[in-house]
Structures are given as structure tokens and as C-alpha cells.
Amino acid sequence: MSDVADLILQDLNPQQREAVTAPDGPLLVFAGAGSGKTRVLTRRIAYLLAVRDVSPSEIFAVTFTNKAAQVMRDRVEQLVGRHAQGMWIHTFHSACARLLRQHAELVGRKPTFSIYDDADQQTLLKELLKSADVPAEVLAPKQVAHLFDMAKNDVVDPAELASHVAPSLRDVYVRLCERYRQRMREANAFDFGDLIVETIRLLRENEAVREGVRQRFRHILVDEFQDTNRAQDLLLQELLGEHRNLMVVGDDDQSIYRWRGARIRNILDFEKRFDGAKVVVLGTNYRSTKRILKAADAVIRKNTGRKAKQLDTPNVDGDLVVRYGADDEYDEARWVARTISELRTRDGLAPGEIAVFYRTNAQSRLLEEKLLEWGIPYLIVGGTRFYDRKEIKDAMAYLRLLVNPADTVAFQRVVNVPARGIGARTLSRINNVIAEKKVDPLQACRLIKDGEGGLPAGLTQRVGDFVDMLDETAVYAQSHSPADIAGEVLHKSTYLQMLQESEKIEDKTRLENIGELLKSIEDFEKEAGDEATLALFLEKVSLLSDPDLYDDKANAVSLMTLHAAKGLEFDAVLMVGLEEGLLPHSRSMTSDEEYEEERRLCYVGITRARKKLHVSNSATRRSYGGMPMPTRKSPFWRDLPADIVEDYGRAQSQPLYGGDAMRPPTEPVEEPLPGEPVYDYSESQDPADHQRPLELMCRVHHPQFGYGTVINMAGSGKMARVTVSFATVGKKTLIVQYANLTYVSPPQR
Numbered sequence: 079m080s081d082v083a084d085l086i087l088q089d090l091n092p093q094q095r096e097a098v099t100a101p102d103g104p105l106l107v108f109a110g111a112g113s114g115k116t117r118v119l120t121r122r123i124a125y126l127l128a129v130r131d132v133s134p135s136e137i138f139a140v141t142f143t144n145k146a147a148q149v150m151r152d153r154v155e156q157l158v159g160r161h162a163q164g165m166w167i168h169t170f171h172s173a174c175a176r177l178l179r180q181h182a183e184l185v186g187r188k189p190t191f192s193i194y195d196d197a198d199q200q201t202l203l204k205e206l207l208k209s210a211d212v213p214a215e216v217l218a219p220k221q222v223a224h225l226f227d228m229a230k231n232d233v234v235d236p237a238e239l240a241s242h243v244a245p246s247l248r249d250v251y252v253r254l255c256e257r258y259r260q261r262m263r264e265a266n267a268f269d270f271g272d273l274i275v276e277t278i279r280l281l282r283e284n285e286a287v288r289e290g291v292r293q294r295f296r297h298i299l300v301d302e303f304q305d306t307n308r309a310q311d312l313l314l315q316e317l318l319g320e321h322r323n324l325m326v327v328g329d330d331d332q333s334i335y336r337w338r339g340a341r342i343r344n345i346l347d348f349e350k351r352f353d354g355a356k357v358v359v360l361g362t363n364y365r366s367t368k369r370i371l372k373a374a375d376a377v378i379r380k381n382t383g384r385k386a387k388q389l390d391t392p393n394v395d396g397d398l399v400v401r402y403g404a405d406d407e408y409d410e411a412r413w414v415a416r417t418i419s420e421l422r423t424r425d426g427l428a429p430g431e432i433a434v435f436y437r438t439n440a441q442s443r444l445l446e447e448k449l450l451e452w453g454i455p456y457l458i459v460g461g462t463r464f465y466d467r468k469e470i471k472d473a474m475a476y477l478r479l480l481v482n483p484a485d486t487v488a489f490q491r492v493v494n495v496p497a498r499g500i501g502a503r504t505l506s507r508i509n510n511v512i513a514e515k516k517v518d519p520l521q522a523c524r525l526i527k528d529g530e531g532g533l534p535a536g537l538t539q540r541v542g543d544f545v546d547m548l549d550e551t552a553v554y555a556q557s558h559s560p561a562d563i564a565g566e567v568l569h570k571s572t573y574l575q576m577l578q579e580s581e582k583i584e585d586k587t588r589l590e591n592i593g594e595l596l597k598s599i600e601d602f603e604k605e606a607g608d609e610a611t612l613a614l615f616l617e618k619v620s621l622l623s624d625p626d627l628y629d630d631k632a633n634a635v636s637l638m639t640l641h642a643a644k645g646l647e648f649d650a651v652l653m654v655g656l657e658e659g660l661l662p663h664s665r666s667m668t669s670d671e672e673y674e675e676e677r678r679l680c681y682v683g684i685t686r687a688r689k690k691l692h693v694s695n696s697a698t699r700r701s702y703g704g705m706p707m708p709t710r711k712s713p714f715w716r717d718l719p720a721d722i723v724e725d726y727g728r729a730q731s732q733p734l735y736g737g738d739a740m741r742p743p744t745e746p747v748e749e750p751l752p753g754e755p756v757y758d759y760s761e762s763q764d765p766a767d768h769q770r771p772l773e774l775m776c777r778v779h780h781p782q783f784g785y786g787t788v789i790n791m792a793g794s795g796k797m798a799r800v801t802v803s804f805a806t807v808g809k810k811t812l813i814v815q816y817a818n819l820t821y822v823s824p825p826q827r
Contacts, residue, residue: 093359105355109328109329110362114360115327142301151167175273231308303328304333368393368396369398371389371391399692404696433643434637435638453787455790457637459636465619475491507533561603644682656693780802
């Protein structure tokens with residue numbers, strides 16, 4: 079065997095090696111939690127390239143996040159070098175977008191089509207519902223978008239789901255479906271669901287395209303197969319040729335997305351559908367301790383609709399699993415804060431090595447309050463995304479218009495931002511021209527500029543100035559990089575000027591965010607090289623998911639729902655709210671399938687923990703601000719074996735941690751620590767001085783508020799905003815340049 083083959087197969091266990099070297103044909107790999115599935119996938123691709131002499135252009139691999147796809151590409155290239163270039167390793171949606179751009183005319187679009195995210199989709203639906211005189215309280219855009227998504231996940235016409243709305247609205251809903259399709263065609267746009275459905279249609283209706291794709295992609299590999307829905311499964315069927323070289327990797331015990339169309343039967347029925355399929359089970363977990371795995375197995379083994387298997391590990395027994403019985407949700411939140419404090423001081427864990435999981439987003443509020451009170455830095459995973467912020471969506475809308483002038487949602491977002499006197503009546507005139515002349519928004523503006531719209535001279539001039547600005551930028555874009563184009567349009571549109579001249583603190587932050595956007599485009603250019611285009615950057619951003627935006631380098635405790643935890647791992651995990659009606663959720667009580675998914679959700683949470691696992695429930699809990707109601711322990715709580723747990727709180731009289739750890743660290747530090755230099759951050763500080771930068775959890779002093787701890791930071795430089803928890807006055811958010819803060823001591827690690 080060659081040296082390259084030895085490198086590919088080294089450090090693989092027998093089951094991993096069996097999967098990597100399997101012969102051609104259908105291959106199912108059951109990859110238990112922490113068993114090295116990404117390693118197996120990437121080594122399999124490298125093995126095909128280096129040992130089986132498969133061409134990179136014959137590889138088609140799909141996964142569920144852009145971050146996972148990039149990791150796979152990087153690892154393969156590390157093993158086989160430039161020989162790996164030419165592979166297709168994408169998410170389902172980005173692969174479909176790429177195919178659709180290559181054959182856009184066959185699906186009624188131009189290659190410059192836009193991809194509408196959830197917000198864009200709902201903006202269009204609001205407009206359509208308003209034009210149909212349907213109040214949002216009667217038929218909500220979000221409800222309609224959900225029905226559209228359900229239909230497309232199952233590859234059916236959304237109109238077929240009319241029975242899901244009130245009888246009096248069904249005719250309206252059916253007309254809305256057709257009008258929505260029409261407007262998406264006019265806007266040269268697709269929504270997320272369209273990307274897969276339209277690719278299936280492209281392959282089914284165009285034999286030459288289908289056969290060309292099948293001849294090219296001789297090896298198809300799918301990650302997280304248990305999360306595929308009907309549309310994705312049908313897409314794979316269209317891609318597969320007679321070779322049947324389909325490798326799927328997944329774990330039925332981690333199928334937790336039924337609510338968005340995932341079908342666990344796709345993985346469980348694989349052997350029935352692909353006669354003679356080879357099956358490999360990866361049963362060695364390299365992530366968690368023996369006790370954590372025993373806890374996970376005790377929970378998941380009670381599911382009946384699963385492939386029987388049990389994980390083992392070469393790791394140590396590890397700590398006992400901690401169960402804390404809280405009096406109420408306030409007691410539970412205090413327990414979370416003091417446990418994290420103890421994990422940091424006693425066990426030396428950094429905040430970034432700790433996570434708190436909950437079933438519903440509403441549970442995070444009290445947790446946030448207590449973490450702030452204790453001065454513990456945290457981040458909410460799945461909260462407001464960077465690309466969802468107003469200023470970023472404004473900037474992106476300008477860029478989308480440059481690439482796709484037919485994008486009506488982008489046009490309406492920026493035509494009067496910054497304010498340029500183009501109000502609702504003028505916009506109505508523009509829309510009339512669009513409809514009458516069957517032109518895109520920018521063409522309509524040009525016609526109005528030439529006198530077609532019948533507007534007063536002043537309004538005609540404003541519309542003309544707007545379209546002239548975009549036309550000039552479009553000419554500039556023909557010979558400049560994406561980052562330069564973005565800077566130019568934000569300058570010419572006076573958007574940057576609007577933020578720079580504003581006295582509002584939030585606009586200073588928005589300006590910093592625009593700077594971060596421009597930096598992200600520069601980073602994209604370096605990564606994409608010669609292939610970097612503005613259209614490709616917009617596509618990449620439109621297909622980002624929450625896991626893609628998770629910052630694993632942030633030194634802060636991660637707070638997230640159990641669904642968001644999929645694919646992550648931490649040294650210490652705290653799972654709260656193990657109560658009937660919460661975990662398992664009340665919606666699962668009437669369905670065996672949903673109840674088993676709740677059990678899988680709990681299993682996923684447990685198996686994210688590497689070294690320490692803490693779980694809690696509350697004897698009473700308020701819901702929606704009501705009276706405290708008694709709760710029942712979750713069955714999953716009771717499933718944990720007695721020999722691997724230790725109970726605290728209501729189950730035991732002693733506290734989990736004693737002494738000073740029971741109270742938040744609110745006492746002020748009266749003096750700097752011995753030997754610590756002091757740095758003055760006041761406005762009068764000489765900029766040439768070498769200052770020690772402020773950092774999360776460092777101690778500072780303020781002349782009026784006294785001593786405190788930095789618990790949050792936003793922005794950079796002198797205009798950065800810092801939130802400080804002071805012993806005397808609580809939380810204060812200050813601008814560094816004006817705050818007169820004195821650096822006292824570094825964070826306690």
C-alpha cells in the first residue's frame with residue numbers, strides 16, 4: 079500500500095477503516111455520537127481520490143452546514159493536496175443553487191437570481207396579503223411561509239395544503255400561492271425550499287442535464303443522513319445513476335428535526351431500499367466519559383424505533399452526573415450561575431468550555447439575568463444573527479440590486495434609505511410602471527426619469543438620482559472587487575454618511591457593523607481567490623445557518639436550545655428544565671413519534687458533554703407570567719442510573735457547593751491587586767501610550783461608580799461600548815472614550 083494510503087488509514091479503528099475502504103455500491107455508516115464520522119467521510123473521499131484513482135470532479139458530497147462542508151474540504155486537501163480541487167462538497171442548498179445557476183434558463187430564471195431568506199419571504203407575503211385585504215391577524219405571513227416550507231419539504235404544491243387554513247380563507251390561500259410564484263419569477267428569485275424543489279424539476283424534465291450530472295458525479299456521499307427530508311431524498315434519487323455509489327453517514331438516535339420535515343425512515347429503511355448495501359457501525363465514542371455515555375444509553379435505549387446499538391469509549395469513568403432539584407425557576411437559574419462559577423474557579427474551565435441547554439428559548443431570560451449578576455460572560459447561540467441586523471440587511475439589499483435588478487424586495491428596502499423623499503405614493507407609481515410595462519424596478523425608475531411616470535419634476539429628479547447612483551455603481555462594479563463595490567455603493571448612496579453624521583450611540587455601533595461587513599467581504603475574497611464575485615458572496619451569506627455563525631473561539635458560556643446544540647461539544651454541559659411538558663415537550667404527549675424524538679433530543683444534549691454533565695428540574699415553574707405550577711420530573715431524569723448520579727437541592731439537604739460560592743461575587747475590590755499596573759482609559763490619555771486593552775471579566779474602576787467587572791463588549795477602539803457590573807449601582811453600559819475607566823486587574827481564569 080502506498081505512503082498516501084498509509085497516511086489516510088493511520089489512526090483509524092477497525093470499523094472506521096472498514097467504512098473508508100468499503101467497495102463501490104451503497105454504503106450505510108451508523109456513526110454514533112463522538113465516533114469520528116467527519117474523519118470517516120473525509121478519509122473516504124481522500125481514499126477514493128488517492129487509492130481508487132477517482133477524479134475529484136466525480137465527487138459529490140453534501141452536508142447540512144457550510145462550516146461542516148469547509149472542514150471536509152480542508153481535511154481532504156491536507157491529505158491529498160491540490161489533487162482534491164474540483165470536488166463538489168456543499169450543503170444541499172448551495173449545491174442546488176450552483177446547479178440552478180448553470181441551467182437557470184431551463185427553470186425560468188436568470189443566473190443572477192436572488193435567494194430570499196425567511197425575512198424576505200415574509201416581506202413579500204405581507205405585501206401580497208395586504209393587496210388581498212387579508213389582515214395579518216387572520217392569516218399571518220409566518221403561517222403561510224410555514225405551509226409553503228412544509229409543502230416544499232415534501233415536494234407537493236403549496237396549494238394542496240389549503241386545508242390547513244380556515245375554510246373561509248382557502249380560496250384566498252390558493253390564489254396567494256399562485257401570486258407568490260408569479261412574483262418570485264418576476265423578481266428573479268428563489269426561496270430556500272425552491273432551491274431543492276426546482277433542482278428536482280430541472281433533473282426530471284431535462285434528460286440531457288440529468289444524464290450529464292449522473293455521468294459526472296460517480297460517487298455521492300451524504301452527511302447527517304438522518305436529518306434528510308423527502309425533497310432531499312428525492313434529489314439524491316435523481317442524482318444517482320446505475321453505479322449506485324451512495325455512501326450515507328448518520329445516526330438515527332440523533333434525528334431531531336422532524337418538525338421541519340426530516341424523516342428518520344430515510345436512514346432506517348436504507349437497507350430495504352438498497353439491496354446488498356454494506357452496513358458499518360461506528361460504536362466507539364472518543365468524546366465523553368464512561369458515565370456520561372452510560373447516562374445517554376439509559377435514555378435512548380427506551381426508544382423502539384431505532385437501530386439497536388451501544389456506544390463504548392476508551393475514556394475514563396469521569397465524574398458522576400449531577401442532578402439538581404430546584405424549588406423554582408429562580409432557584410434553578412441561581413444554581414446554574416454558581417455551578418458555572420465553581421466550574422471556573424475549582425475546575426479551571428474557561429467560559430467557552432461550558433454550555434447551558436434548554437428546550438425553549440423562553441427559558442433563557444432568567445439564566446441571562448443570573449449570569450449577568452454573577453459577572454459571567456455568555457453568548458446566546460441562535461440569537462439575532464449578524465446578517466439579520468438592520469444595517470447589514472440594508473447594505474446587502476444594495477448589493478443584491480446591483481447583481482439582480484429585478485429583486486423587488488431589495489429595491490423596496492433601500493429606495494428611500496437613507497431618506498431621499500421617495501415616499502409611499504411615489505413607490506406606488508413605480509410599482510404601477512413595473513406592472514404596466516413588465517419591467518424590473520430599476521428599469522421602471524429609468525422610465526420615470528424620462529417622464530413616463532407622470533410625477534412632479536421634484537419627485538422625478540429624486541427617482542432619477544437614485545437610479546443614476548446605482549447605474550454608476552454598476553459600471554464601477556465591472557472592474558472592481560466585491561469589497562470595493564460594497565464600499566462604493568454605501569458611499570454613493572450616502573448610507574455611510576447618514577451613520578457617520580448621526581449622534582445616536584446605536585448608529586455608531588451600526589457603523590462598526592458595516593465595517594465588519596466590509597471585512598467579511600475581504601475575507602471572502604481571500605478565501606475564494608479568482609472565483610470571488612459579488613454574486614457568489616451574496617449566495618454564501620444567504621445560505622448561512624446558525625451553526626455556521628457559532629463562534630467557537632469566543633471565551634463566553636454558550637446558552638442555546640437543545641436543537642441548536644447539535645454538532646457541538648463542550649467540557650461541561652448543564653441541561654435545565656427536565657420536567658414533563660418541557661422536556662419532553664407538551665406537544666409530544668399525544669404522538670409516539672414525537673415523544674421518541676424528545677428522547678433523542680435529550681440524548682443529543684447529553685452526548686455534547688465531554689467531561690461533566692449537570693441536569694436540573696424545578697418543583698414549580700411559571701409559564702407565560704402566570705402562577706407557579708407544580709411540575710413532574712421528566713422520565714428522562716428518572717432514566718438515569720442511580721450508580722452514576724449524585725443528587726442535590728430538593729433531593730438532598732446539602733447544597734451542591736458551599737461557602738462563598740453560594741453568593742454572587744458582588745463585593746468590590748478595594749485596591750488593585752499587588753503588582754498590577756494601572757491603565758487610564760479617559761479621553762485625556764495620550765494615544766501614543768501603550769494601553770492594556772480592556773477584556774471580558776477584567777476588573778476596572780470608575781470615579782463615580784467604583785469598582786466593577788467588564789461583562790460585555792461591543793465594537794473596538796475608543797468608541798467601543800463596554801457593559802460593567804458595578805458593586806454599587808449594578809450594570810452600566812459606557813463608551814470607552816468617555817468612561818474614565820481605570821484598568822485594575824485581569825480576569826481570573
